[in-house]
Structure formats: C-alpha cells, structure tokens
Amino acid sequence: MNPIRVAIVGCGRISDLHEMGYRGREDARIAAVCDTRRKRARTNAKAWDVGKVYTDYQRILADLEIDLVELLVPHHLHAEMTVAACEFVFYPPHVRAKEIIEAGEIGEPQMIRLHANTGTEVRPDEVS
Numbered sequence: 001m002n003p004i005r006v007a008i009v010g011c012g013r014i015s016d017l018h019e020m021g022y023r024g025r026e027d028a029r030i031a032a033v034c035d036t037r038r039k040r041a042r043t044n045a046k047a048w049d050v051g052k053v054y055t056d057y058q059r060i061l062a063d064l065e066i067d068l069v070e071l072l073v074p075h076h077l078h079a080e081m082t083v084a085a086c087e088f089v090f091y092p093p094h095v096r097a098k099e100i101i102e103a104g105e106i107g108e109p110q111m112i113r114l115h116a117n118t119g120t121e122v123r124p125d126e127v128s
Contacts, residue, residue, distance in 0.1 A: 005031035007052075007060045009081070010072035011044040018070055019048050028068075034060050057081060061088045 003026060008015050011033055022030050032052035035041035045053045054060050060069060061084060071081050100106055 004028040007032040009034045011035035
C-alpha cells in the first residue's frame with residue numbers, strides 16, 4: 001500500500017501535535033510543510049524529516065504528489081483555503097456517485113449518508 005502523502009499547512013504550535021499522529025504510520029506520512037514564515041517551515045521540515053517546504057499554499061495544491069492537506073492556519077483562513085483545496089481534489093468514489101446521480105440511474109436522491117473516520121484505531125493489544 002502506498003501511504004497517503006500529507007501536507008501540513010501552518011507550522012505553528014499545534015502542528016507538532018498533528019505531526020505526532022503520523023509518526024510510525026505506514027499508511028500516511030508528512031510529505032510537505034507550508035508556512036508563510038519560511039524559517040519556521042524549514043525548522044519543522046528538518047525536525048520531521050520532510051523533504052518539501054513551501055511558503056505558498058497554492059503551490060501545495062498544485063503539487064501532484066500531495067494527497068491530503070491539513071489546514072492548521074488561523075480560523076479566518078479556513079473557508080478560503082478549504083474551498084481552494086476542494087477545487088483540486090476529486091475522490092474517485094464521489095466522482096462516480098455524482099455521475100450515477102446525474103445520469104438518473106438511481107432517481108432523485110432523498111438522503112446522503114457519509115462516514116467520517118476520526119483517525120482512531122483499536123490496536124490488537126488493546127482488545128480484551
């Protein structure tokens with residue numbers, strides 16, 4: 001399995017906590033960091049052994065080697081940056097569902113049910 005390649009956008013204090021969530025994982029890894037303060041981004045990249053450093057969020061979105069972005073930026077930037085990220089990402093199952101709906105293959109949807117994973121996992125040694 002190829003790991004999900006993550007970009008951490010915003011290298012403030014909270015980014016260290018998010019980085020901890022990727023340590024030792026085989027299914028995801030931090031592939032890039034981005035912060036408007038280049039020195040701070042480079043410091044985190046070095047500490048986390050990350051090869052790509054950006055200061056421009058748009059360049060992260062243009063990087064075809066990034067699968068997921070974590071927006072750890074001030075709240076007033078969340079909406080604009082999230083909308084920009086959504087314009088670049090198309091999850092194949094969602095694209096296919098949209099095609100099926102638009103083709104009228106299932107009629108008019110009355111409800112949509114989504115599942116979101118919070119990232120927690122139960123490890124075999126934790127099960128009693």
